[in-house]
Amino acid sequence: MAFFMNEPMNIIEQTDTIDVCSDAPIGVFDSGVGGLTVVREIMRQIPNEKIIYFGDTARVPYGSKSKEVVTRYSRQIVRFLRTQRVKAIVIACNTASAMALEEIEKEINIPIIGVVRPGAKVAAEVTVNGKIGVIATDATIGSNVYTDYIHQINQNVQVIGKACPLFCPLVEEGLLKDPVTDEIAMRYLTELIDIDIDTLILGCTHYPLIRSTIGKIMGDKVTLVNPAYETARELKELLTKENMLNEVKTGLGTNKYQFFVSDGAQKFQTFANSILKYGILSAKVINIEEY
Amino acid sequence: MAFFMNEPMNIIEQTDTIDVCSDAPIGVFDSGVGGLTVVREIMRQIPNEKIIYFGDTARVPYGSKSKEVVTRYSRQIVRFLRTQRVKAIVIACNTASAMALEEIEKEINIPIIGVVRPGAKVAAEVTVNGKIGVIATDATIGSNVYTDYIHQINQNVQVIGKACPLFCPLVEEGLLKDPVTDEIAMRYLTELIDIDIDTLILGCTHYPLIRSTIGKIMGDKVTLVNPAYETARELKELLTKENMLNEVKTGLGTNKYQFFVSDGAQKFQTFANSILKYGILSAKVINIEEY
Numbered sequence: 144m145a146f147f148m149n150e151p152m153n154i155i156e157q158t159d160t161i162d163v164c165s166d167a168p169i170g171v172f173d174s175g176v177g178g179l180t181v182v183r184e185i186m187r188q189i190p191n192e193k194i195i196y197f198g199d200t201a202r203v204p205y206g207s208k209s210k211e212v213v214t215r216y217s218r219q220i221v222r223f224l225r226t227q228r229v230k231a232i233v234i235a236c237n238t239a240s241a242m243a244l245e246e247i248e249k250e251i252n253i254p255i256i257g258v259v260r261p262g263a264k265v266a267a268e269v270t271v272n273g274k275i276g277v278i279a280t281d282a283t284i285g286s287n288v289y290t291d292y293i294h295q296i297n298q299n300v301q302v303i304g305k306a307c308p309l310f311c312p313l314v315e316e317g318l319l320k321d322p323v324t325d326e327i328a329m330r331y332l333t334e335l336i337d338i339d340i341d342t343l344i345l346g347c348t349h350y351p352l353i354r355s356t357i358g359k360i361m362g363d364k365v366t367l368v369n370p371a372y373e374t375a376r377e378l379k380e381l382l383t384k385e386n387m388l389n390e391v392k393t394g395l396g397t398n399k400y401q402f403f404v405s406d407g408a409q410k411f412q413t414f415a416n417s418i419l420k421y422g423i424l425s426a427k428v429i430n431i432e433e434y
Numbered sequence: 435m436a437f438f439m440n441e442p443m444n445i446i447e448q449t450d451t452i453d454v455c456s457d458a459p460i461g462v463f464d465s466g467v468g469g470l471t472v473v474r475e476i477m478r479q480i481p482n483e484k485i486i487y488f489g490d491t492a493r494v495p496y497g498s499k500s501k502e503v504v505t506r507y508s509r510q511i512v513r514f515l516r517t518q519r520v521k522a523i524v525i526a527c528n529t530a531s532a533m534a535l536e537e538i539e540k541e542i543n544i545p546i547i548g549v550v551r552p553g554a555k556v557a558a559e560v561t562v563n564g565k566i567g568v569i570a571t572d573a574t575i576g577s578n579v580y581t582d583y584i585h586q587i588n589q590n591v592q593v594i595g596k597a598c599p600l601f602c603p604l605v606e607e608g609l610l611k612d613p614v615t616d617e618i619a620m621r622y623l624t625e626l627i628d629i630d631i632d633t634l635i636l637g638c639t640h641y642p643l644i645r646s647t648i649g650k651i652m653g654d655k656v657t658l659v660n661p662a663y664e665t666a667r668e669l670k671e672l673l674t675k676e677n678m679l680n681e682v683k684t685g686l687g688t689n690k691y692q693f694f695v696s697d698g699a700q701k702f703q704t705f706a707n708s709i710l711k712y713g714i715l716s717a718k719v720i721n722i723e724e725y
Contacts, residue, residue: 201503202493212492212697312603323617406503432723 165387168193168401169378170229172220175203176315176414177348178235181258183419184375185233186400189382191389194400195227199431201405204311205238206280206347213282217243221251222434223403230387233378234258237346237370238280241288254381259283261377262344262370263292269366270342273300276335276365278357279346281306289346303338307331307347314349315414324356332360344368352418395421402426456678459484459692460669461520463511466494467705468602468639469526472549474710475666476524477691480673482680485691486518490722492696495602496529497571497638504573508534512542513725514694521678524669525549528637528661529571532579545672550574552668553635553661554583560657561633564591567626567656569648570637572597580637594629598622598638605640606705615647623651635659643709686712693717 171182175198182196197220199205205213217239224232232255234240234247240257248255266275266289277289284304293302309327318324335343343365345351351369358367382388393399400421404411408426415423462473466489473487488511490496496504508530515523523546525531525538531548539546557566557580568580575595584593600618609615626634634656636642642660649658673679684690691712695702699717706714 201499203498207494207698207701208492209697309603309607312600316600323614326614326617406500407498410498 165230165382165389166193166391166393167228167230168195170195170197170221170224170227170232171235172197172199172217172224172232172239173234173236173348174199174205174238176200176411177311179415179418180348180351180369181233181235181371181374182400184371185378186420188375189379189388191392192382193389193393193398195224195229196400196402197223197429197431198402198404198411198426200407200411201431204280205236206282206308206311208238208282210242210282210286213239214243214246216431217247218250219431219434221247221255223429223431225251226434227401229253231255231378231382233374235348235371235374237348238282241283241286254385254387256374256377256381258348258370258374259288259346260292261373262346262368263289264296265373266342266344266368267293267296267300269368270300272339272341273297274338274340274342275300275302276338276340276343277302277304277346278307278310278331278335278343278350279304280311281308283346289344303335303340305331305335307350310353311347311349314352319353320356324353325360328353328356328360332357336361340365342366342368344370346370403429405429405431456521456673456680457484457682457684458519458521459486461486461488461512461515461518461523462526463488463490463508463515463523463530464525464527464639465490465496465529467491467606467702470706470709471639471642471660472524472526472662472665473691475662476669477711479666480670480679482683483673484680484684484689486515486520487691487693488514488720488722489693489695489702489717491698491702492722495571496527496533497573497599497602499529499573501533501573501577504530505534505537507722508538509541510722510725512538512546514720514722516542517725518692520544522546522669522673524665526639526662526665528639529573532574532577545676545678547665547668547672549639549661549665550579550637551583552664553637553659554580555587556664557633557635557659558584558587558591560659561591563630563632564588565629565631565633566591566593567629567631567634568593568595568637569598569601569622569626569634569641570595571602572599574637580635594626594631596622596626598641601644602638602640605643610644611647615644616651619644619647619651623648627652631656633657633659635661637661694720696720696722 234257240259244257290302525548531550535548581593
């Protein structure tokens with residue numbers, strides 16, 4: 144299938160047929176390193192799959208950007224992933240899933256899923272008292288996307304969103320278990336405790352890395368929903384249904400997992416190696432603005 | 435002077451003559467809102483000057499990006515500012531001053547200054563015990579630019595850099611006077627106190643906004659150097675020397691101060707109005723990647 148780079152606005156498919164085979168890789172992208180928590184779950188749940196990951200480390204964070212900008216950036220990344228002949232795409236970024244998925248899924252002819260819908264679905268299923276909290280970036284909370292998806296499943300559920308803009312910088316600074324993170328978490332989460340939610344969605348891919356801090360504050364009665372886990376599960380179901388699951392075991396030496404970033408390969412590798420089971424041999428820098 | 439947009443790599447001047455007059459505006463740019471502390475000083479010290487400000491709010495922060503990316507982004511912004519016919523440019527961002535100024539000043543024929551050299555110069559002049567601390571982003575500290583400039587003035591001064599990556603998010607979250615900011619500042623600054631520095635450069639344009647917290651921890655014996663103030667002073671000297679100072683008083687209603695951003699105009703305006711004396715009527719969003 145021909146694919147034109149530098150297409151100015153929309154991704155234009157040249158054909159309606161899907162020209163991919165089951166051993167093609169899965170494309171996964173995020174604004175930076177957070178999406179690696181989704182990669183980790185995909186590696187665990189469908190270990191035969193090859194992965195092409197792109198982290199937009201030059202333009203991170205997305206959480207404070209507008210819908211227009213996040214959609215433009217996401218389109219560029221989807222164009223890049225298509226050049227790598229991926230068979231499916233996972234938007235492993237809550238902000239981009241919230242802001243860009245609905246537009247982009249109309250424009251391409253391979254499966255694409257985000258992290259928001261799987262997380263919303265499970266939260267709507269597990270809540271007992273009908274009060275769900277969502278913690279995420281400013282952009283994700285402002286988009287109301289979790290509320291919208293949950294209400295599509297159950298109109299009677301109350302969804303309370305709370306933006307936690309300092310969580311990402313604290314995680315990236317490595318303060319995963321630290322009194323400062325405890326204090327900030329306590330401030331952000333108190334109102335959700337007061338409202339008596341019984342389910343809390345970790346609506347940013349960085350947040351599973353401070354899951355124990357969040358869990359300690361929320362207490363045992365609150366179920367924490369990790370969209371990274373639910374997304375990998377949904378991806379497995381989707382690939383199975385479409386008969387696209389890779390049945391052949393691929394060795395690690397054969398470019399099974401490839402990582403691309405828009406900047407700072409060394410820093411990315413260090414972070415990735417701290418959270419992934421498999422060492423990353425190298426991350427390649429590409430100029431994403433060219434796509 | 436003709437000016438070509440979308441020039442792929444370098445800014446190419448079409449003529450050697452400077453085609454500007456003294457009532458042309460000054461171009462000021464930063465990765466986001468931090469550069470407004472420099473704008474505030476320019477407004478105070480040379481109140482007749484018109485200002486065109488660009489904040490790269492879509493791609494903020496620069497502090498974790500590589501030299502190559504910061505230089506590419508800075509070139510795009512300089513191209514945009516040239517379309518606005520500015521008579522001089524101030525890089526009101528420590529990271530971009532550290533990483534891009536030396537290359538860009540070779541490529542254009544109007545005066546361009548950054549915030550690093552003026553701050554370094556004053557620090558080298560005021561230190562008595564020869565021990566200067568610099569606090570800044572990862573990128574600025576990693577570039578060693580303050581050390582290099584200070585050593586050009588005085589080889590015998592010891593310069594101790596300390597990256598403070600959480601200060602920017604804390605300032606942008608509005609925690610200017612807060613126990614969490616105090617705690618983080620204490621951690622970052624303790625080693626500088628232990629080394630017994632007598633001068634501390636606030637090497638990021640956000641930091642003057644938490645000057646009182648920093649000053650309280652460092653104590654009275656340490657002189658805080660604010661490069662924003664020193665840069666406005668150097669700009670005034672430069673314009674005076676070049677006979678480019680605007681002698682005519684311009685009313686506020688005549689587009690005296692114009693603000694452009696790459697995203698999030700409303701959020702920018704709110705922040706700008708909290709630190710500038712003059713209310714910003716509006717900030718315009720432009721797509722900086724087109725320049």
